[in-house]
Amino acid sequence: MQTAQDRKPLAGAEPSYRSFRHLPEPVRWQWYENAKRIRRGREAAGVEMTETYDEFIARVTRELEL
Structure with a gap:
């Protein structure tokens, strides 16, 4: 049985x-x-996300037109 530590992060x-x-x-x-x-x-x-946090913030503000 896999534990949380054994699983690879999802991207x-x-x-x-x-x-x-x-x-x-x-x-x-x-x-x-x-x-x-x-x-x-x-x-x-x-x-594990494919975007950096800064890329994420830039994208969301662009998409929401903020």
């Missing part, structure tokens, strides 16, 4: 937030905060 990109562009700016800022919280949770669980 993957965060989901796209483009579909939220049409929402009011305060709501888009909430989605920005949610995106960061989701990312932190995945990293804490050992998920």
